[in-house]
Amino acid sequence: MEVVDARAALAPAISLVCAALVFASADNTFWRRFFSIAAALAKLVIVMSMLPGSLRGVVYTFNLVEFTEGVGLAFRADALGMFFSVVSSTLWLVTTIYAIGYMEREPNRRRFFGFFALCVSTTVGVAFAENLLTMFLFYESLTICTYPLVIHDETPEAMKAGRKYLIYTLTGGAFVLLGSIVTYQLAGTMTLSQPGILPLAAGRTTLTMLFVALIAGFGVKAAIMPLHGWLPSAMVAPTPVSALLHAVAVVKVGAFGILRTIYNIFGVALLRELGVCTWLAGLAAFTILAASVVAIFQDNLKRRLAFSTISQLSYIVLGASLLTPLAATAAIVHIANQAFAKITMFFVAGSIQRTTGKTTVHELAGIGFRMPYTMAAFTVAALSFIGVPLLAGFVTKWYLSLGALEAGEWWYALVMLASALLNAAYWLPVVYTAFFKTEPTAEVEVHEAHWTMLGPTLVCAVFVIFLGATVSVPGMPFALASAAVKFVFGM
Amino acid sequence: MTPWPPLLALLIVVPLTGAVITPVVGRTRAVRSADWSLGVMLATSVIALVLVVQVARVGPFSYVVGGWVAPYGIELRFDEFGAVIAVICLLGTLAMVFSRRYAAQAMAEQRIPYYYALLLLNLTGMIGFAVTGDLFNLFVFMEILSLSGYALVAVSGEKIAEMAAFKYLVMGAISSLVILLAIGILYALTGSLNMADVTGRLAGAPAAPLAVAFGALTLGFMVKAAAFPLHIWLPDAHAIAPSPVSAILSGLVVKVGIIGMLRVYQIAYGSGAVDMRALNHVLMWLGALSIVMGAFFAVFQDDIKMMLAYSTISNIGYIIMGLGLASSYGMIGASVHVFNHAIIKATLFLGAGALIFQTGKRTLTDLAGVGHAMPWTVAAxxxxxxxxxxxxPTAGFVCKWYIALGxxxxxxxxxxxxxxxxxxxxxxxxxxxxxxxxxxxxxxxxILEVTEAPASMLVPVLILAxxxxxxxxxxxxxxxxxxxxxQRLLLPLGGG
Amino acid sequence: METEATRSLLPLAAFLLPLAGAVLTLPLRKISARVRDITLLALTALCASVAVWLAAHVAGGEVYETYLLQLTPDIWMYLRVDALGALFGATVAVLWMLALVYSWGYMAEGHRLGRYYSFFMLSLAWTMGVAYSGNLLTFLIFYELFSILTYPLVVHEQTPEAMAAGTKYIIYILVGGSLVLLAIVLTYFAAGDQTLTTGGILSADIGQQRLFAIFWCYIAGFGVKAALVPLHGWVPDAHPAAPAPFSAVLSGVMVAAGSFGIMRVLFQVFGVELLREMGVMSMVTILAGFTVLFAAVLAVNQDNLKRRLAYSTISQMAYVVLGVSLLGSDSTIGAIIHVTNHAFMKGGLFLCAGLFIRRLGVHRVSQLDGAAKRMPVTAAGFAIAALGMIGTPPLSGFVSKWYLGLGMLETGNPLLLVVLLGGALLAAIYLLPIVYRMYFREPVLTADDKVTTEGREAPASMLVPLVIVTLLTIALGLGASLPGMPVSLARMAAETFFH
Structure with a gap:
């Protein structure tokens, strides 16, 4: 059932308004904080207010502007989009609170919070995009809005990372644009509301090229190897940005784009016919393992997180490219699972950096006694990545393995296991160093981060547990993922 | 319902007369010439607006000056492509506003009335060029705007400006000659200078002279449009001219080449006598080359205006490519980019002008950090x-999308x-x-102590942004x- | 003969009580160490009584179940107490309670004590979960959790050896856990989510190859925890490194959890008939038999007492797998009760080893000369447990070996008696010399020991658990045939497996 409802457009718009207000609030700290948090709350309320309907199967649509017939800015909150936006708006709220604490003494806070809000606006825009054009529009805007955040520190290193980031993501964007154009030409429409719009009659070669273009385009942000180069360097950004980049906005938008490409543009049936997804799955599996191996050798905590992200994102890609319902479920729920666990870790990394100034793993000896709650949250996230049951990561691993079997490609189940072990190999040493190695200085005193940073960290860690422990977490509906899968597979 | 027919004539007469009177008005006090020319531009804008609304409602219409019918009389023809006059008037008006403070600083006071007069003349030339239905008049208006353009580049009176103007003049004159040659051939073949007439009579004309004529027209207009590698005159001229002039030159004057090409297409497709395929191919490659090379050169510029000038070459490349594709999407994209690029480039040049005006610096290295001092201008x-x-979702995307689709x-x-x-x-x-x-x-x-640009500069920039x-x-x-x-244009090709 | 399950919250209570203890540990310490200790003991005692109560009622023919959480739309976290689980659960809870009391004396007050107690309680909670799991996924969840969360206990001393042992432990356990996960995923894919009640949920239809893959994944996965050679590498390092009370439970029940998993899987996932059809069990038999002898031979050469005991554990646990692999009902009974019996015997031995370390500062067998004179009660406990381990009647170890031997004959493998007796003989070789040294050698005094050779016996809080464990070893042997004893539960379980 489709309902025309302005809320589908209001959700992205509210952060836009927030951004404007933040910019307008000059350097008044109070109003900046007020607007940031108020908008985050308002957005969460809006998205959540659509949730009950969405769970009943209602799809909210809203056409904003029409360029020409069938081409325009239109929003459509279907199950998949709702899932993504629920995750991103929840995380926006916590990240905003965290950022307020983290950025306490940083310069250029107005710019930071303004663009921060813009990023989320565009992310929800991508989630709710009704057609490829709208999606591209927000996809590109996101790239631009993130740039000032990446180079926030304005150091030469940051500038270099920013340049790299832009070159990668804009090239990706160009491929997406190219793909959109060809899609429109072939299908005569760009809507994302169908389970596949392209006809097989368009020719195998053309379709394969198109698939490659779109996947390459979205794959840059989703950091599929070898398109991942920007991500580790973008780690120079302030931590809330890294959290936003790696958990919520940028990388997830890429992964989300791949999901849309596979499920809504090509459609499962067509892709099975084309057989291109085999290659994508292979690439994703390679990324999962290779990035993990690289991560083991990173001493800088944030860099390690970056490579872990690269690895984790390919779970989503792998799940999507296996083209089976169970694997698809894994791909979709992993959007949330990875987001919460990864953001927890970033929060922790940021808290440590702010509180103690430490950035590398080997410096963390004994930090577990200094910041017990923070490191406990980190441990929960780490265990989740390893895929310990009752935590979020396990759900993905479980469904993905089942999906691989369902597709008759059992070796991907082995990839899952190998990845779990590799995850253990680079996360457990951190936990180990933190809790079981003693600090050089004997004096150990509990010194946690400010509550604005600790609170969000713990909230996210609790979510990691909730997501793994039960399907009925309020506001984190597994049912939405199932609904999306059912739609895509015509079940 | 057609509008009061002489309105079309007034569109040209008003600014032309205004231009002639400007030096007189500004003789005692230079600032009066600014007021006067602004008033003239506003009046012209009103006329233009009425006409554009009209063409949107009823389609193309024409006015025959003095009642003499073609092929003898002078016909003014207004179609959708002619709607570019709306942008011409808009940019003209904003450039006038912007110039109030700018000109005072950029040139000696006694030159100011002439500056405004030339600006008006230039705009008149462009308006005329856009609405004329006659090949010879096309040439005449082109010369008006070219000559006034050369003068405007040199208006500051500096040595380097004169050099740039001279380069511009040489290239402009050669291209004008080539175009004149082509018009001559067409006249010889058809015995008419009226475009509609020429279109009608071309069928059955010998192929060789036709090919020469259309080749020459294309070459000439490509020089005017500054397609790579015919662009060499552009960067210096656009970078050295006063910023409002740069905005006009870059935003509008190069478009003369494009509008000219559109007219060429109208004749070629309309008559069905000319096979444009080879030429289209050339245009496509020329466009692609311009895009890439323009961008390539721009990367190495440190001077902000130089950079913008090279970017014009790239963007003209878009349009040329769109034309060469000769598909409906490509054509639409190209035509709309004529409008959109004008607006965008004017934003950039006027913005850059405001920066230069306030800081006195024009290289990126020197301008570092200016965003904190002049937030609104830099935001624009x-x-x-x-x-x-x-x-x-900006103006540039729409065209890019359509041309790529094309x-x-x-x-x-x-x-x-x-x-x-x-x-x-x-x-x-x-x-x-x-x-x-x-x-x-x-x-x-x-540079952090610099203040925001004055309202007369800031407001036009913000409007454009x-x-x-x-x-x-x-x-x-x-x-x-x-x-x-x-659609009309491509109808002979089977609707595109 | 399926009994209708009764819905009950008791299985959940058995799991939640220690969990509550884990959470309360830190806040209670703020009040006082004494309050914490008493509360934890109360909770554990409650948990143990619930477990024993459940075992008693299950022996009376009841089955209890609890639906816990809906993990995914089609998978519930589900607890179910049947005969096998009830016995294991009761063993776990009782041994844990005793180890907790022992810890009071053993663990010196320090800042890491909070961590120790909370993870100690956590491990109990997860292990209870393992015992009571009603389906594979629930099993997996608890199994993984307790495997990983015992890591802090293994490395508790934080000496370089402990850290190295911990790393080894976690690597082995994670690889094993991954294999188990893979196997469970494959099972789930082939058969769906089924409760562990019937005599097998897999069918031969899914193809021989896949069945073999699943089978070996399970065996290898659980084999790591059950310390089957060659997957035993972590055991000899982890035991000496860990604190003694934890070594006791580690050896007593945690290694057994691997064997428990193998039992669950073989009888309730594959089912006896399918296994016979597949004909793979003989390979497991060989593997287990080899482990029994090989580990025992290695044990003989160890001078470090706890290390020797660790190898003994490897050897003894292989008996369980051996008994199971024969697919005979008597041998299965023997295997099941051996889990319980071994838990208390080996628990007792480790408690003694801990006392020697704490009271005498002795780690090595060669330093134990004359220990019996100084710590008579401890030495007696050690001697009894050692005799039980060798399989001397009427101690509990004898009962399990008796059933195992019966099973070997029943299934027509008399040759395996050689393994059984050989293992016993080797146990005698590696344990009796210790007893001999304690009782019949004169103490060698170190410098600070010169003053006195007497009065080194442990405080009551450490002796009481040891005495109870020893009494249990005797009682489980003497009263083996009484109703309500482990044998009756094991028989019930075996009957369901073999119809």
């Missing part, structure tokens, strides 16, 4: 930069590729600009406006 420039790269439609996906990635290239240097303004440490801390956004969000408006004209 940033919007323009985003727009010219074609990031949605490339696929015409069966040349490679050009879509070139276009999309060329745009990426363009981004590289714009990001340098934005970086310098916002994110680099100022070389000279004094918001238009960049509006034209993107309301992208369907110009598209649907121009669509019937393109």
């Amino acid at each position: 420039i940033s919007v323009g930069a985003i727009s010219i790269v074609g990031i949605p 490339a696929v439609q015409a069966g040349h996906p490679f050009f879509a590729f070139a276009l999309v990635f060329g745009a990426l290239f363009i981004f590289i240097y714009y990001i340098r600009m934005v970086n310098a303004f916002y994110f680099r440490q100022p070389r000279d801390p004094a 918001s238009l960049c956004l509006i034209m993107g969000v309301m992208g369907s408006l110009p598209l649907s406006f121009i669509e019937p004209a393109v």
